[in-house]
Amino acid sequence: MLPQITATRFLTPLREGGSLPGLVEASDCGTYVIKFRGAGQGLKVLVAEVIVGELARRLDIRVPEMAVVDLPAAIARYEADEEVQDLLKASLGDNLAVDFLPGSFGYDGSRTPSPDEAADILWLDAFTANVDRTWANPNLLVWHRQVWAIDHGAAIWFHHSWPSRGADAARFAAQPFDLSEHVLRDVAGDLAAAHSRAASALTPEALADVVALVPEQWLEPAPGLDDPKAVRTAYVEHLSRRLENATAWWEAAS
Ligand SMILES: Nc1ncnc2c1ncn2[C@@H]1O[C@H](COP(=O)(O)OP(=O)(O)O)[C@@H](O)[C@H]1O
Ligand SMILES: [Mg+2]
Structure with a gap:
């Protein structure tokens, strides 16, 4: 918790x-x-x-x-x-x-993450369909000379329209991701290696553990998802399906 x-x-x-x-x-x-x-x-x-x-x-x-x-x-x-x-x-x-990270400042490219870190952030954003990491809106802070990621509220958009309007897990799993506007596009290292790292870190248990951290009272029921447990299961299902389907959104983008 x-x-x-x-x-x-x-x-x-x-x-x-x-x-x-x-x-x-x-x-x-x-x-x-x-x-x-x-x-x-x-x-x-x-x-x-x-x-x-x-x-x-x-x-x-x-x-x-x-x-x-x-x-x-x-x-x-x-x-x-x-x-x-x-x-x-x-x-x-x-x-x-x-x-709160006191004394942090917004990412401006003057202090870049390592190529591996940048590739990992790129991968995370592609996996979770996070379009909120562009030069206009980097949502990265520099604190103690390191790059920190913030503001992930716009990601995993599928929950805004479930259970219908294309919010099924198969559609999210296949949704391509456009990396061309990403703020770390030019500093990211080996993208295939980032995928291997992420795929081995995000085991089924890890996905379930992460979704388990969401407070129950924030998991609003939706048609077909009657209680928080069903909503939680739906998040795990969507993320698992997308992870299995990386050829559709990662290899295509990278
Ligand atoms: N943990 C933090 N430490 C320091 N400043 C932060 C932190 N989180 C957000 N901020 C500052 O607040 C701004 C808005 O926060 P953000 O999470 O990006 O919200 P929004 O969804 O409104 O864009 C950020 O651009 C940053 O300047
Ligand atoms: Mg923001």
Whole structure:
């Protein structure tokens, strides 16, 4: 399970991000980026953050620690900015906390990851259909001279339309991925080797363990997926099928 913490103070909204995340202090004395359950795109974005962020960790890609942060009503009450207060009020309860990397800066190519690290990130993005890693929007931070991956909420889009509208596992498994706009395209090393590393790290047990980290209350039922257990199984099924089908999306792209 992800650690469970409670927000003790809201510090500031992070205006750079499209989803208006914020900064909070929490009961464990840590400072976290909070990704709000009430931020428009809904709980599925938080689910994608957890699944793809934890898949990244399995591939030894640097990602900040994550936790589930409870946002109490008292914190929302004292926020002066109306837009932010509305978001806080819509987000009481469990939100996603991402460990804040103080002094980090957005990736600008001045400090590149190693060729293997870059290839691993490229592979992760192709596997999870993450289009949110371009020069316009790198979603990579440089911290302590290393590259860290953040913001995976747009990946694994299939859950936005399941169980119908093409959200079946076979379609996701075969969906090609276009690497041409990827921010690490030019620094990535051996792509075939990245696939071998990833395929051996992401065993069926690893996929199930990663999906098991998603808090049950974020797994909303959908037609044909009646309870959180069925939803969890569907995530594992989609990811497993895509992994088995790498010729369709990886060899074609690389
Ligand atoms: N863990 C973190 N540490 C430091 N800064 C962060 C962290 N996460 C996000 N940020 C900053 O906040 C911005 C928005 O966060 P991001 O996760 O990309 O959300 P959005 O979905 O809104 O783009 C990032 O571009 C970055 O500047
Ligand atoms: Mg972002």
